[in-house]
Amino acid sequence: MPTQIDAASLGIDFAHLAPEIILTLVAIAVVLVDLVARDKSVLAWLSALGVAMAGGAAVWLWTSDASGASYSGIVITDLFGTMFKLIVLGGTLLAILFSPAYVERRLARFHGEYYGLLLLATVGMMLLVSMGELISIVLALEIQTFALVALIALLKDEKSTESALKFLLLSAVATAVMLYGMAILFGLTGTTFIADMPAIVAERVADGGVANNLALILAGVLIIVGFGFKISSVPFQMWVPPVYEGAPTPIVGYLSVASKAAGFAVLLRLFIVVFEQAGLDALDWPLLIGGLAVASMTIGNVVAIIQTNIKRLLAYSTIAQAGYILIGVAVLGNGEANVYELATSGVIFYLAAYTFSNLAAFGALIALSPPNGNDSIEELTGGFSRSPFAAVVLTVALISLVGLPPTGLFVGKIYLFYGAVQGDLWWLALAGALNSFVSAYYYLRPVRRLWQSSDSDVATSEAARSLSLRASMAVSLIGVITLGIVPFWLISRATEAAASFTP
Amino acid sequence: MQAFDGLITLIVFLPVIGAAAVAIAGREQMLVRRIALGAMILDLLLATYAWLSYSANGPIVEQLGQYGTDPWIPGVNASYLLNIDGLSMPLVFLTVLLGVVAVLGSWHVKERVREYHVWLLLLLTGVQGVFVAGDLLLFFLFWEVELVPMYFLIAMWGSGHREYSAMKFVLYTLFGSAFMLVGVLALRFAIGSFDMSAMTLAGQEDTLRVAFLGLDAIFLMFLAAFAIKLPVWPLHTWLPDAHTDAPTAVSVLLAGVLLKMGGYGLIRINVGMFPGEMEQWAPLLVILSVVSVLYGAAVVFRQTDLKRLVAYSSVSHMGLVLLGVASLGAVSVTGAALQMFAHGTITGLLFLVVGIIYENAHTRHIPDLGGLISRMPVVGAVFVFAGLASLGLPLLSGFAAELMVFLGSFDAYPWQTAFAVLGIVLTAGYILWTVERVLLGPLKERWQSVKDASPADFVAMALLVLPIIIVGVYPALVADVFRDTVTLLVGGG
DSSP: OOSSOOTTTTTOOGGGGHHHHHHHHHHHHHHHHHHHOSSTHHHHHHHHHHHHHHHHHHHHHHHTTOOEEEGGGTEEEOHHHHHHHHHHHHHHHHHHHTOHHHHHHHOGGGHHHHHHHHHHHHHHHHHHHHBOBHHHHHHHHHHHHHHHHHHHHTTOSHHHHHHHHHHHHHHHHHHHHHHHHHHHHHHHHSOOBGGGHHHHHHHHHHHTOHHHHHHHHHHHHHHHHHHHHHTTOTTSOTTHHHHHHHSOHHHHHHIIIIIHHHHHHHHHHHIIIIIITTTOOSSOHHHHHHHHHHHHHHHHHHHHHTOOBHHHHHHHHHHHHHHHHHHHHHHHTTOOHHHHHHHHHHHHHHHHHHHHHHHHHHHHHHHHSOTTOOOBGGGGTTHHHHOHHHHHHHHHHHHHHHTOSSSHHHHHHHHHHHHHHHTTOHHHHHHHHHHHHHHHHHHHHHHHHHHSOOSSOOOOOTGGGOHHHHHHHHHHHHHHHHHHHOTHHHHHHHHHHHHHHOO | OOOOTTHHHHHHHHHHHHHHHHHHSOSOHHHHHHHHHHHHHHHHHHHHHHHHHHHHHOOEEEEESOTTTSOSBTTTTBOEEEEEOTTHHHHHHHHHHHHHHHHHHTTTOOSSHHHHHHHHHHHHHHHHHHHHBOBHHHHHHHHHHTHHHHHHHHHHHOOSSHHHHHHHHHHHHHHHHHHHHHHHHHHHHHHSSOBHHHHHHHHHTTOOOOSSSOHHHHHHHHHHHHHHHTTOTTSOTHHHHHHHHSOHHHHHHIIIIIHHHHHHHIIIIIIHHOHHHHHHHHHHHHHHHHHHHHHHHHHHTTOOBHHHHHHHHHHHHHHHHHHHHHHOOHHHHHHHHHHHHHHHHHHHHHHHHHHHHHHHHSOOBGGGOOOGGGTOHHHHHHHHHHHHHHTTOTTSHHHHHHHHHHHHHHHHOHHHHHHHHHHHHHHHHHHHHHHHHHTSSOOOGGGTTOOOOOHHHHHHHHHHHHHHHHHHHOTHHHHHHHHHHHHHHHOOO
16 A cells, blocks of 8 residues: 555556547537637537547557556556547547538537537547446446437437437436446455456355356346447347437437447456456356347347338447447357457457448438438438439448448458357357348348439539538548458457457 | 469459449440440450460469468458469350450440449459459458449349349348358368368368368358359249349349359369268259259240240259259269350350340330341341250250260269250250240231341350350360369369
8 A cells, every 4th residue: 555645656647548638628628619719610620630639649659558557557558448449539530520511500509519529428438448447437438428418419309309318318227237237246356446356256256156156147247238238239229229310410420330339348348357367157158148149130130121211220230230249249258268369359340340331321321311301211312413422432331331342341240250150159150141141131222222313303412512521431431441452450450459458 | 375473363353443444434435335345355365365374384373472471361361362273264264255245235225324334344353253262251252242233233224123133132142141151261260271272172181170060061051152143943033033134234244154153162162172061962952953954944935024034044054054063073063164154155145135136126025026037137146046055056065065964964863864854855945936936927017127236236246156156166175174173173084
């Protein structure tokens, strides 16, 4: 115990939180600038700059070898966290870039609030992926949840408000479930620090208390189920369709990738350290998580088939996609050290490719959607003649979501399924591949509409001409294709990141 | 002639370069067609060069990085490895040749010409990739690449229930490839890489072992994918729909080379890597093949749509491919491969002719047609020629191929072969009957002003007539090349 409390002895090191601190300051600056700025477009650029700076800081942390724990072990800086931060920041940057036209049209009164809250939610997610202590994890989770609730409700119409309320309530339930699991964990181990848990857990298990063992399993199940909310998987997927339908489109895009990535980061961190190192084999983890994965994929894909609203379609799609990623988590539960790295890097790669693909889809949807805000699939008819570029982007994005080459998610799926086969879970790979087959049906339908000739001659929408929107679509498109053709760079980085935190 | 580095890559990706050029060429239709045609003619020259190099120096291999050092997907140990051996060479050539024919046969497409050619060229890259991939993951990638262009080509430029047919095509293939993917990954763990030649070697030496899945299961997973693609009865139902509703050039490619992906996969993977399992399952496959031959031929008689008629005849002819493959002799498998090549040119030609008739008469309904030969002498003559080739007239390529299949399979399965030969009789019947109904008889009033083939059509037809005659007169030209590789896979000479 330190007798004298000072910054150094507590391991307080501002450098390790540099990205988060930068983003918080920029978020405050955005709100202040909003008060004086006449031209609101400066806010978007300021936010984008802030995100880029935070990304720069994260990369600097990566290269400067400043890894390790700080703040008494609350903050963990490692490649794994950095990788996820970059995915979250990338998603945020793209979402900010495709916001201006939409915000101008639909949220004209809330420029400052919109960007400020977006940045704060991102701060919450970034904290989430680097926290090594349970209470801090919950705090980070709440930071992002409250920012997101406000963002979802920002349209202030009936659907938007209703979906925000649903999001808030279900989030509360899910967090309660997760907290319960965490409380049990604390009760068993007497610590909230993740790093200390494996040794204590192993000790308890070795002592032979079957009761303890069962309690631990219960804690694990509750935490996994609670995180189902964050990653939008079964059994907490109910909030997804209404929120996707009601919330502002750029926010939906943002939510679908950044929030999911952060959720998976924490899930992996908790799961691998606490449960895997303790060598719990009283429960068939792969079967449990694999079951959730199959349920998510199947429910998402099958219900998506009957959707007529493109945003609801993408909502069910995201539930299905969470299922594919859960395959990677299930493989971890297999408990063999040699598959840890493979499965973890698979999850990272898939999330990166998914971020590009899904944001490409949402960016193109903003560009293509008619001014009246109608999101039915029929409205996409003739999209190619209205905005050829957006139509190409949406086509490639949806092809990637099916998992067809040459796109990022094709490689992502191969990589995840490969991990599954490596981990003796070939049935999960088969279930995933069969689900891709089902998903082709509903992903290709909107694509077909896009390229059809339209009867009515609709002029190019205002949004499609926005420079920042086109830029973000171009970046996403290049990302999707590049990851599909030359995936090795990112896979190598993802493998390094996985190695940095796997035991 | 010596193959140069990057020759295969160039052959495979030249259509992609062409597609990119077409995409930026603007809306000038003639320019688009010329670029596409130029790209494919250049590709044809390269493929010819590759063939000459193959006959002089044997198989061509191309690899970017080695397994284990600089793979395409690290951790998984997949590599960018292409090779052309005896089994691939004629099929690559066939693909490129039909590519030229397809561009020429699309001369009459007036709607969204630029997008059409982009998809057409991308499709060709996907199909060629399947035939040259030396890495099983790459094989799977190319197998799937072809789906999206095909979906668009049928759904956008097709006729009838085009959306339904396009989706059916995609879903059938994807269903098969879901199983194939698991098989691909399972084989990876047996070998330690995706190197197909290493897999074949292990398969031939019977050292292929997978810890968690029986070889039988993996064999069946691949079989499912290839049987759907070939197609084998009862998995054939996507084919008549896709053919009927696809635009002419796409039907040509579908019959000409896409079905061959299934036959190629059967020979390369099921026969090459699982000789033991293949032997075990062969009797069942032979029965399925005979059913395909007879069912396809019998159903043809009930068709009133000219394209659907040719489509079912395809089912029948591809049944012969399966018969040859499942008989597992060097002669019969070589015959099956030759049948794929011959069928590619013959049925490609039939679809082309049917397309030209449809383009000029605006109907494919057989009872409405009749006496067309007096107004379309060239098209009529080629139709008769293709029909005769299809029913196996000696000195045309179909005869040599079918003869080899029957000779090869008769020893092992005399009764089944006898039934399959019955299919040939049926073929002769429906071909002649169709010729009579469409071309002969009194000319109907409404066909007085029907036009004959355009110059583009004429060149396209000539490009397919030539190989039918050449291979028919001198089958060894192609058969010997196939046999080089087939003997390695099935043993014996």
